[in-house]
Amino acid sequence: MKTNIAVFFGCRSVEHEVSIISAVQAMRAIPREKYDVTPVYVTKNGEMYTGDALFAVENYADLPKLLDRCARVFFLRDGGRVVMRFAEQKRFRKREDIAVDLGFPIVHGTNCEDGTMAGLFSFLDLPFISCDILSAAVxxxxxxxxxxxxxxxxxVLDCVCFRAREYAVAPQPVLEKIEQKIGFPLIVKPVNLGSSVGITKVKTAEELPEAIELAMSFADQILVEHAISxxxxxxxxxxxxxxxxxxxxxxxxxxxxxxxxxxxxxxxxxxxxxxxxxxxxxxxxxxxxxxxxxxxxxxxxxxxxxxxxxxxxxxxxxxxxxxxxxxxxxxxxxxxxxxxxxxxxxxxxxxxxxxxxxxxxxxxxxxxxxxNLTFAIETNILAGASFGTKGAKGTKRS
Ligand SMILES: Nc1ncnc2c1ncn2[C@@H]1O[C@H](COP(=O)(O)OP(=O)(O)O)[C@@H](O)[C@H]1O
Ligand SMILES: [Mg+2]
Missing domain, CATH: 3.30.470.20 (ATP-grasp fold, B domain)
Structure with missing residues (x-):
């Protein structure tokens, strides 16, 4: 049996389309003599679909038509392994679960690359390519x-960071701090986006509020640093x-x-x-x-x-x-x-x-x-315990 790799892509991110391109390229490069590939397209509202039509980039031009040719799926642990299960069954032919050996997230941006996908795989205890939850989030x-x-x-360049709410309530102290600590020209960025979305180079104090407002429409934490000319x-x-x-x-x-x-x-x-x-x-x-x-x-x-x-x-x-x-x-x-x-x-x-x-x-x-790490203790300390109404605090110390 070949190792079955589930390639996840798309997702609720401003880099959704970029992820589709990256994933289609990667799926083409996976050596098929060694591995099976199961494409898993995550729509912008978080539903997961599989199907052979997902291998061709031109099919994504008409999404409703593409999804019509695919099947909605979800993932779960069952019988000591991770399986992909079909959300809807066909009338006459049962769709069997498909066992998955490895998760391959090819996703970019928030709600996926930021540790969210790593969290899903870790929760399922499915081996996966790329950073773990913490390093992805950092x-x-x-x-x-x-x-x-x-x-x-x-x-790294020094920066001033602030929350959108902090700025909305009292913009003046934030603007002053930016002028004092950073000066012009400067760059305003949302902390957690990619692909240059929401980023502006600012040359004068007059331009600053507009740049901040733009960044605030994408993230609730904003970063400002010196712009290198x-x-x-x-x-x-x-x-x-x-x-x-x-x-x-x-x-x-x-x-x-x-x-x-x-x-x-x-x-x-x-x-x-x-x-x-x-x-x-x-x-x-x-x-x-x-x-x-x-x-x-x-x-x-x-x-x-x-x-x-x-x-x-x-x-x-x-x-x-x-x-x-x-x-x-x-x-x-x-x-x-x-x-x-x-x-x-x-x-x-x-x-x-x-x-x-x-x-x-x-x-x-x-x-x-x-x-090799211990994640759970086999013995159940609750077996044989006597339960009162006081919970852990009520147990007598021996
Ligand atoms: N401090 C800076 N000085 C000058 N240009 C910058 C600075 N920070 C970012 N840029 C420009 O903005 C682009 C996007 O910024 P970056 O921090 O890479 O965000 P993203 O995650 O969107 O790629 C950079 O590729 C660069 O061209
Ligand atoms: Mg960049």
Whole structure:
């Protein structure tokens, strides 16, 4: 029997469509002689569907038609294993449960990449690819991520963070703090989104409230930091786990505007140019034009960041270089990067199918380690106890 991999994608996230592209690419690269693939498309309202029609990206142009050709499913533990069960039965032919061996989340953004999917798999005790709950959650929250890195002595820009409610009640103190601590130009970001959604570069105090309002429409926690004017962006992928990880070559993505936008990332710089390649279609230089020392410094930093948050699987860490100050800062981590950063691994001598093989190995190794830990005590201390009405407080000490 081949290992059956359930690939989850879509979800209630602003990066829903990007996730579809990443997942379709990955499903094509999974070596079928070794693995079976069960696609699990999670709709924007959280329903899960499976079906062969999910393998072709063009089918997603008409979602109602696509879902008509698929079946709604859910996952549960049954008889010591995890199965996918069909929510509706056909009239004449019973749809049998399908056993699943491994969860492969190819999701981006809030409500999925942020530890939510990792939580689902952990709850089911299903081995899964990518970061565990904690590292995924830390990686998604730009403010928490920065403070963990700061604690680890890694270079990040200082920031001011505040809650939307705090600003709504009294904007003036927040605005003053931003002007004093950060100054202009600055960048306003929602703490937990991706794909540049809700991010604005602000050059003057007059522009600041509007930028904050925009960020507040996406998140209830906002982050403000200094905007680097002489900016070069460098990304690097890391593969492995905390015990053993390696960094890919670096890339330099090209922007069409001051901020690397959603269009730059997924539509190849223009809405007209078609967007079926996801992150892989972004204009970029691989390897990035860097001195050997700089490239080695960034790759070593990338592994430090990976270990600092306890990551696992394949991630992409994005850096910002201030060419005026000649300094490198860690900007953010994508714990499930667009296109799984396969193009960086290809350029590092690892093919996409090999990358997937490695990810599966890492996931099963973590599961074996987990199995060696004690999660439950076999004896039932409630068996044979006498129950009063006072609960634990009422039991006599011996
Ligand atoms: N401090 C900064 N200075 C200058 N540009 C920035 C700064 N922070 C972000 N940007 C620009 O905005 C883009 C998106 O910001 P980022 O923090 O990477 O958010 P996202 O999670 O949406 O990718 C970056 O790729 C970069 O082009
Ligand atoms: Mg980014």
């Amino acid at each position: 990686g998604m929250d730009k403010a928490v991520f920065k403070s963990v890195l700061k604690e680890a002595g890694l270079p 002489a900016l070069r962006e460098i990304n690097c992928s890391v593969l492995g786990d905390v015990d053993d990880c390696q960094a890919s070559v670096c890339e330099e993505p090209f922007m069409h505007d001051e901020i690397l936008s959603y269009e730059d990332k997924y539509l190849g710089g223009g809405k007209q140019s078609g967007g079926s390649k996801g992150m892989a279609s972004l204009g970029r230089k691989i390897p990035a034009d860097l001195s050997e020392e700089r490239s080695a410094e960034i790759r070593a930093l990338a592994c430090d960041v990976f270990r600092a948050i306890g990551a696992s699987g394949v991630v992409r860490i994005d850096f910002m270089m201030d060419t005026q100050e000649d300094k490198v800062y860690v900007n953010e981590i994508n714990t499930i990067p667009g296109s799984l950063a396969f193009y960086l691994w290809e350029a590092s001598g690892i093919s996409y199918p090999q990358l997937i093989d490695r990810l599966i190995e890492i996931a099963f190794r973590r599961q074996r380690n987990r199995e």
